Structure formats: structure tokens, C-alpha cells
Amino acid sequence: MDTIRLAIDVEGGDFGPEVVISGILEAKAGSLIPFVPYLCGNKDRIEQIIVNSGGRDLLKNCEIVHCSERISPDDKRSSAWKQRADSSIIRSITLQKYGIVDASISAGDTAILLGAAHFILGHTDGALRPVLAAFLPTARQKPVLMLDVGANLECRTEHLVSFADLGFAYLSKYLGRSDVSVALLNVGTEPSKGTKTIISANEILKEKYNSYIGYIEGNGVLKGYADIVVCDGFVGNALLKSFETFYILAESVLAKDATLLKKFRDHISVIDPESYGAVPFLGIKGTVLKAHGGSTSRAIANSITTALSAVEKEAVWPKNMRPKGN
């Protein structure tokens, strides 16, 4: 098994570099796949945090890539990839461009990361636009891959079909199964329901995939009727974010009963977004994973596991297509 080289944007995420580095230490301790992290961020601070957190061994088994710039809230997100080339989020992508790493992870701004992945690595021939996917929990105890969840807000038929293509290619490799089922989100399951865009995408997908199961409604997503749910980025984003608050709602319901609340928390990992780690951008010439902005160290560790597995299975981008590095 080759050692995987993984760039990690240490400055990305809502909770700062300490939490990201903790997550790396957790992943290092638990990972079955050997990897070398390339820590992108402020070198002095990274070293200090590693020493403070008692992770001196990590210093011998990682590369630190000093980044001198920081993204500011005033930066234009669409052009940050060239204006802030020496920020940690952009460098984590550039390292992949030059073949120095096999994949990268960031919990930073989605639009900036997507722009950098798109313009620095390029998008694949089949893809119309790069796509953001997300795993969601279901009542069947297996997650569903939903896409797009925010990169493409207004979609034509061919966009929806390309989401199905990208999702199917990724998930079938990631799970090692050729029968992953695909569904199209709609407001009903009758053939006449939905917009013209949806109705024509349905016709195309029906011909294209044996494992296409047709329309799915909002209530079918969490019931786990399909392995992949295709939708435009506006509705996908709204659903994804609302699902993240489900456990907040459940907890508010149970707040008056401390014992019950504690027991519920013990059971809740399946609907806890932290347990799902990161998802890759699809349609990009490389393996770029976006972790949740609010990732805890456990979520970062899970994101690393997902990234290593995606690289090993060549689920996003084949090994022989990766740039040769130094």
C-alpha cells in the first residue's frame, strides 16, 4: 500500500488550527492507510500547536508548508484563488496541481475552495460545472449521496444528468458496487409532476441507468430509498442545512428531560453531521475534499479517513492521471 500524501488546510474551519491539528493527530493514531500530512498554514504557529498538544511525533512525520497570506472577509471569493495564492486554502490545491500531494482537504469557505479547485486543477471533460455532493443520514442506517448541494443554483436538464453521472461514478467506485441506485428529487412521483427541466432529466436518466429508480420526494431522502439523490444546488443546499439542524430540534424537544437527552445523544451519531466527515468536489481533475466549516477534531479525523479511502479507491480521479510531482 502506497503512502498517501494529503494536503490539509490547517487554517480553514470555524474553530481554528488547534482543532484541525487535533483531528490530524486522531487520524494518525487510528488510520489503517499510511499517510503523510502536508500542513498548510503559518509554520511557527503549527509547530507550536503540535508541541503544545503533545504530538511531537507528528513533526517527524509531516511536511509543513508555510503560507504567508490569509483570506480576509473583504476578498472577492471568486478571485481569491489568484489574489491569495499563498493562503493555506489555495496552497492546499496548488500542491495537488504540481503533483506534490495526492489529495487535499479544507474546512474553509466553500466558494473559495470550489473556485480554486475549478480554476487551478480544471474540470473534467464530461462535467458541465464542478459539483458539491454531501452524504446524509437515512432511516436505513446507510447514508445517501445528495448532489448538487450548493455549487449550481440554477440547473438545466443536462446539469442534472451530469450530477447523476458524477455521483454514480464516484459512489460506485467508493463502495465497489455497480448497482448503486439513483433518484431525482421532485415534488411528487407521478410522471406529470415537476418542472420541464425535471421531467426531461427523468426521461434521460431512465434510459441511461438500470439502477435509476425515478422520482423521489423530500420525505424519500431521509427514508433512504436511493443511494444517490440528484437535485439542483439551491434545493440541495436548503435540504442539507436543514438536516444539520434536525438534531438541534430533537434536542430542544427533549431538553426538559436530562436523562432522556443524555441517552438520545448517545444514540444520535447516525444523524450527526460530524460522523460523515468530508465529501469531494466532483467533476474536478483531482481529489479535493470539503470538510464542514464547523468540523470538530473528530470530524476532521473522519474527513481524513474519507480522503484516504477516496484516493486509494481512485473514486474521484485515477492515479495515472495525477500530475507527476517532485
Place this chain on the structure above:
Amino acid sequence: MDTIRLAIDVEGGDFGPEVVISGILEAKAGSLIPFVPYLCGNKDRIEQIIVNSGGRDLLKNCEIVHCSERISPDDKRSSAWKQRADSSIIRSITLQKYGIVDASISAGDTAILLGAAHFILGHTDGALRPVLAAFLPTARQKPVLMLDVGANLECRTEHLVSFADLGFAYLSKYLGRSDVSVALLNVGTEPSKGTKTIISANEILKEKYNSYIGYIEGNGVLKGYADIVVCDGFVGNALLKSFETFYILAESVLAKDATLLKKFRDHISVIDPESYGAVPFLGIKGTVLKAHGGSTSRAIANSITTALSAVEKEAVWPKNMRPKGN
């Protein structure tokens, strides 16, 4: 207090007339507002069910409106309002048109009911299209009114603004408050986020309502940040239906622990769609409430309470604008 005359489509709903009639009996027993139900459906069957359920008193205090037709799955939903004029769902609307009742409720097909309300009663001048709203639970223990949830799938700016107008007019009267807050669903809260349609609706709403609080994301809906959330009918429908499955997901999480599951069920009414009853179509010249297809008798009873309250507060349509009946 005037006695309210309420048409009820006894044949509508997934569980048949027995459940609807049970709901009417529950509402009769518990309602503080006096009302006479106009039971639309098959006369013989209605009388039989009332007798069987031990509700003979109801027979003395209701009107039975015999309907000779039934909606068939082959009927075109857009023209059912004229093709099946003597079906229970259409008659419940016609009774309102002729001033025989003050409001109506159906748990039948949304598209058929909306078409009938639109074409038989007409839509209000300010409204571009009739709108379907829904109450959703939130973590603040008060519901949020979301609209549209499925009647208008593709919306221009002026549609979104009209949803805000209709929702504000309804909820401010229903709650008796002039400060109900309005938010616009978007994929982010920064001013640059979203489609052109959303961005221009945001500009208009900002000028129009003091209580407009701007963009809300999918995770803000359930957190209860706003009293009213405006969105297009496609995303609203997907969110509404997904919220309905939250408790199914929670139950699947807890299924291994019978004690915990039982306790959870005791607490869960706040996220149980049944407890919210029905919501009116907005932008229609009359008070037409759509109850959930899967309504239990308790949900029907709650729907009746909502309808009586909406009529009394003139929340949907003013009393002096109602047609004069016999």
C-alpha cells in the same frame, strides 16, 4: 359569537371517511367556537358511520351534502373542478361560492383542491397565483409559516414578494400581531449569495417590511429565526416533506432501545406534523384549508380548530366579502 358553517370533505384523506368523521366528533366535543359541519360525501355511508361510531348527536347538529361522484385516478387533476363537480372535494368549495358555508376543509388531493379553489372562488387581486403555506415546528417551540410549499414551482421575483405579502397578511391577523418577522430562504446570508431572482426579492422586501430580517438558510428554518419563511414551491415542498420524516429518522435511531423510544414518542408532538392541523390556501377569495393526506382523527380535529379560528379572525378573507347565502 356567530356559529360558523364549515364544509368538510368527508371522502378526502388516505384513511377514509371513518377517520374524518371521528375527527369531526373530536372537534365537536372540544371546540370553544360553535360550528355546524357540512359533511360532503356519500349520504348513506356518512349516516352509517356516524351511527356506528356512537355519534348520533352529530346527526342532529350537522348538514349532510350528498355527493354522487368520486374522483378517479384517471381524472385530469387540472380539470377535475368542472368534470367532477358533484364530488365531495369540489362540492366543499362550491358551497362556499354560494355562501352556504364560511370555510371548507379537505384532506384530498392538493392539486385538485387548489384548482377548484382557484377557478371556483377566484384569486385575490394582489396575488399572482394562489399559494400553499405550511406550519413547521422549530426549536423555539413556536411554528414557522413557510410558503410556497408546492403550488408554484418556478418563481420570479414578484411571486416571491407576493408570498411574503400573503403570509404577512394571514399570520399577522391570525396571531393578532403586527411585528411578525419575514425571511427569504437562500443558500447563504451574504448579500452576494443566491440567484438574481432572490437578490432582487431581497431588495424589495427590505424596503417593504420593517419586520423583514433578510436571508435565512436551511438551518435557520428549524431554529425558528423567523415567523415566516418565503421560498419557491419546489424547495418549500422538498423541505416540508423532509421535515415530516424527521421523526421517522429519530425513531429509527432509537429503535434498539424500546424504553427510550417510548419516552421519545411522548415528547415528540412538537415535531409531529399531525399536531399542526391544516393550513389555508392564500390568495384565494375564501377560506379553504388543506389538511394533510395522512391526517388521523386528531389531525382532522386540529384542522377544524384552525379553520374556525381563521374564520373568526378573518385571517384569510374578510366576513363582509363572503358571498351571501341562503
